[in-house]
Amino acid sequence: MPQFWTNRDYQLDVTKIKFSFVIHFENSIHMLESRIHFTISFIEPQAHYVEVEMDIFQFSETTLDLKMPVWTPGSYLVREYARHVESLDVSAYEQPVPVTKTAKNTWRIHPDRGHAKVRYRVYGFETSVRTNMINADHAFLSPAATFLYIENHLEHPVTVEIRLPSEWKYVSTGLAKVDQQTYFAESFDILFDSPIEIGNQDIWYFTAAETDHEFAMVGGGTYNKAQLTEDIRKIVEAETAIWGENPNSKYVFITHNYQSGSGGLEHLNSTVLGASRNAYQIESAYKNFLSLVAHEYFHLWNVKRLRPKALGPFDYNQENYTEGLWIMEGFTAYYDNLIIRRCGFFSVKEYLNMLANEFNLVYNRPGHQLQSAAQSSFDTWIKQYRPDENSMNTSISYYNKGAMLAAALDIYIISETVGIKRLDDVLRQAYNIFFKQMNRGFEEVEFQQVAQSATGVDLSHIFDAAHSLEELDYNAYFNKVGYELIDLHSVSQELSLGIKIGVHEGRIVLKNVERGSAAWDAGLNVDDELIAINGIRLDTAGKELDFLLEHSKADDIVDVLIARDGLIRTIHTPLRRSTKQQWIIQEKADASQEQKDLGNIWLSV
CATH class of the missing domain: 1.10.390.10 (Neutral Protease Domain 2)
Structure with missing residues (x-):
């Protein structure tokens, strides 16, 4: 694993980022004459596009395969990010360079005297912590969904220049800053692990566990900065105490506030969170948000390093x-x-x-x-x-x-x-x-x-x-x-068919059928429309179904009238006791003092 993962330093000597990089890997020093530089800009953010230029310098290979990751670390699904790449062309010294697409996420090019300029656009209009979202208000870039890499050169250093539209002011990212608009990654592993928020986010700073923290709030919200800072500082200190050190000098929280939002994704020295903008003043919701913060911050040790x-x-x-x-x-x-x-x-x-x-x-x-x-x-x-x-x-x-x-x-x-x-x-x-x-x-x-x-x-x-x-x-x-x-x-006597229902366009539709339930054995299917039971038409509020379950006995057979793919049929279904479980954890009435003392250690503040 690259040695940089143990490095706390994030301030850079700009003189190192010109025509060569001195990079430490596996305790040895290699001088790299080659360079990779990205420039991103926004011509049509309202149409959800980011423009990307990739400048490749001084590569000795006559053929290079450019690849787009198919997934992003921390989110274990092949997402096929290359499907959003369009208008890719390559030139060198202002002359066209042939491009051949050899796989779903691979473009083969032939640099001219080691140089190539790759231009492409990326479409981004998906709300999540792991995909690009670009609009007139801001841009959130998931690097794995944005930047091509050169096959067999993942360890290569990268610089990224971000050209802001005139109406946008700020960039929030864990990448090291070189100058006002240029950022540096020691490798593509670092680049792909450093999400970028660009726009007019609300930013503030605090220090905890001898680490500088940046908080970037996107989308407004009812949050209280002072309270949030105080509470998150406690979380940072508590988690650092577990691990014995905080390996970062800088950490960035990027939070996207939506009408209704949740979720998070961890990164090496940052995280991206989703939250509901008007829920910060609701006690239970606020505590759930703090738990999300605690979860993603814990990952900077557990997953990102261990x-x-x-x-x-x-x-x-x-x-x-x-x-x-x-x-x-x-x-x-x-x-x-x-x-x-x-x-x-x-x-x-x-x-x-x-x-x-x-x-x-x-x-x-x-x-x-x-x-x-x-x-x-x-x-x-x-x-x-x-x-x-x-x-x-x-x-x-x-x-x-x-x-x-x-x-x-x-x-x-x-x-x-x-x-x-x-x-x-x-x-x-x-x-x-x-x-x-x-x-x-x-x-x-x-x-x-x-x-x-x-x-x-x-x-x-x-x-x-x-x-x-x-x-x-x-x-x-x-x-x-x-x-x-x-x-x-x-010991519940509650009866159940073993189904979950939903309402679609005024129709009661089966959403799930539980394995081994009465409905499963009788042959009720997902997407069946429930019309009536025992000759009584069902209402969308579920009252008739609830009444039936409350006033029947186990093993009673009920006639369920359904519509399946437009055909009407009756399914004869038995009623059974519900297999639903409701677990709680409570104090043991006859616990010994020794057990209670150990419990206090387990749950101590």
Whole structure:
């Protein structure tokens, strides 16, 4: 892995960025006469276009393959960014240079005396943290969706010049600044990991954990700068305390505020967040935003530096497979709310409700009987980001299941070491060994060995569970710290067809059919229109269906009148007890004082 990932410095000597770069890789120095310089500008931002020029200088090869990444790190889906590239042409010394497209994301060129100027446009009009959005108000550029790279030259330094439209004032990015409009990346790995926000965003600065932070708010909102700064500073300090150091000198928060928004994507020294602009004054929504901040900030260690081998250096041309996302995303999903608890934003009850929700999200998906946390990690490329009407029946999220396993690990380590060690110690030790000392990714078995060495506890049963469909007895862990996991619906008499419905153009339509439910066995299908049950027409408010379920008995047969592809038919369906689970975590009534003391360590502020 490139040595630059250990470098805290981000101020640059401009004299280095002229005709050569001195770059340190693997403890050796190489003088590179070649240069790559991008210029981006905006002629038609209102039409959602960015103009890109790529200047290539002093390359010895007579043939170069220019490639557009098919995915972006942190978002494990092949997104085919090349589909938004258009009008690509190449010249050298003001003369045309032939271009041949050899693959979906590859353009082959022949530089003239080592030089070529590549011009192309990129269309960007998708609202997310991982795709380009360009309009008259601002431009958000996901570098993997914007910049071509030269095959076999990912390690090459890059400069990027940003020409602002007259009505835009600011650039927010984690890239190192060379001058007023030029930025520098030590490699394409750094460039692709540095999103760029351009426009008139609301910017302010603060320092936490000896690191400078920039906050860039886009789209307005009801946020309170002083309060947000104070609260995020607590999060930064709490997380830095876990890892022992903050590896960045600068960190940038880019937040896009929408009418209704959420989500985030981590980067090496920045993050992009989505939020609802008018929700900052709603207590629960504000705490959820802080949890999102905690999640993405935690990733600057866990994923961006401490990582499985498959997650860097990257292959941007295809999927990068790992079974370890349950550790990277799952552990982070466990810590985000735990950090909010440690900072005092969540009460114990609020935190336990958030943790219990992980169990509800997993156990209310029949897919948990078919997919392990490790399988979910490996299949993220075809499942996690491509959900469909049957996903709940076939898969789980490594976020939720990983958080459950992380809770078991944390509690078990605390109980077995009488509160001397916990999962924090595992992460800090793994970070020091794999990132700081070895500067490489890990195999899962290596991570497990470090976890056991750091704590002196055999954790194999929990790591094994990540690869198994057999569930852990989580109460065997929660009880150790004076708590218990309870399903409030375990004795429920509630009846169910096992369906989820929605209303489309005034029609009641099936959206999901749960595996093994009455509807599943009877043959009700997604997209069936529900018209009547037992001769009673259904209303879009669901009152008639609710009344039927409340006043029937288990095993009653009901006649469901449906329309399927325009044809009317009746499906005879039994009613069964609901399999829905509602888990809560609460104090154990007969907990010993020792268990209570360990629980206080687990949930301490």
